[in-house]
Amino acid sequence: MTDATKQTIVLVHGAWADGSSWDAVTRALQADGYTVLVPPNLLRGLADDAAYLAAFLAQRTSGPVVLVGHSYGGAVITNAATSAPNVAALVYVNAFIPDEGETVVQILDGSGSALAVEDPTTIFDFVAYPGAPEGVVEVFLKPEVVHASFAPDLSDADRWTIAASQRPASLIANVTPSGEPAWRTRPSWAVIGTDDLVIPVAVLRRLAERAGSTVSEVAASHVSMVSHPETALAAIRAAVAAV
Template structure:
C-alpha cells in the first residue's frame, strides 16, 4: 500500500512539474514581447544583475546590494558556474531571459568576460558596468589580458593549487588561488579576518575557462561604465585602462585593489546608479 502511494505521489509530482514547465514556456513569448516594447513607466528603476568572478561568490556584492536595495532597486546576483566562458555566459543569458524590463548588467573580474558575452543581442540590457573586470574583444581570452605585471603572470605553480574535477577534459583542472596570492594580491585592502573567510570560501575557475576565446562583445553595442581599481594586482590598472578605453566605457577610478566592490562599495554603487540614470 505504501509503495503504491509513493508511486502515485511521484507521478503527481512529475505531472505537476511538467504542467508548470508548459505554462512557463507558453508565457515566455508574451513576456519577451512585453520586455521589448520599452522601459514602460519612466519612474520604474531597472533591475541590477551582478555577476561575480573567479575565486569568489555572490556574497562579494553584499555591500553594493545593500545600498542599491535601500535606493529602491531590485537586485539579482546569480551564481556564476565558473566552468567555461561559453557555458557561464549561456547560464547568465538564460537567467536574464527570465527578467522583464530594463537591466543593468554588472560584472567583476572574470564576470566581466561573462557579461560581455551574455548580454550580446539582449535588448533589455541597457548598460554594462565593469568592476575591476575583463572586457575582451572577440577571440581574446582572459588570462593574457591580465597585464604584464599581474600577480597571475608568473609560474602558475606558484600562484595556483591544481585540483582535478570529475569529467574534466584532458589537461584541465580547477584552479584555486594559493593562500599567499589570495591575501597579498587578490584581497588587498580587505580586513584580514574577512580576507581569510573569503579565501576559505573561494570557488575555483577551470584552467580552460581562462583561455577560452570570447565571442562578439556586448560593449560594442551597449553603453558601458568601468570602475578601475588603481591598486589592483590581479588585473593591472594599465590593462583595465586599455580595455575600458577600447570599450568606450565611462571610467571611474577608485583607490582600491581587486575587490573594490567590497572595499569601495559606495563608489561602485554610485557608478551603477549613474549607469541606470543615464540609460533610463
C-alpha cells in the first residue's frame, strides 16, 4: 500500500457532461490532500478518446493513478489504462465497463434504457461539426431528456444548467468496439445508481459483476456523483487505500 497523498486521482466525465460534473468530488478529495486531475474527454470516438487520455496520463501524472470514469468515461478508462502502466485501480461511477469488441450501443440494446429508442430524433438534437467523417454528427440531449432521464434527482436549476452546457458526443463514440479491457489486470470498484434510467441498474450490476468490481449502490440517477457525491467518494477512497 502506498501513501495516499502520493497517488493521483484522475476523474473522467462522460457524454453530455464536462469536468464540472466532478466538482463536489474534486473539492472533497483535494481537501483530503489528494492530487486530483479532471481532463477533458473529447467524445470523438472511443479509440481517439482513449489515446488522448493515455497521453494525458503519461505527461501529467507520475506515480500510481486511480482512474475514475462516469458513463461513457468508463469505456474510455477501460481502454486508456491498458497503455498506462501507472494506473493502479479503476473506479466506475454509473459507467459502461465494456469487454473487448463491445460497443456502448450493444450494451444498451434491449436494456430498457431511456436512450435505446427506435427514433433517436425524439431524444437527440443532431449537429454537424467540422472535420467529422462523412455522415457523422454530434448529438445533444434534448432538454426534456436531461430533466426526465439523465438527471431527474437534481434541482430544476441544475438540470437546466446541464442542458445548456452539455458537451456533445460524436455518433462514432457509441458504436466503436472496445479494445482489451484494463479491468482484467487492475482491481476495480463500481458505484451503481439504482434509479439510473440511462444505464439501467440490471446492466450496471451485470457489468460490475463481470469485471469483478467491488460494488456500492445508492438510490440515485445516472449522475450519482452529482446528487450523492459521498458514495463516489467512498469508492474512490477505498480504491486508493487498497493499492
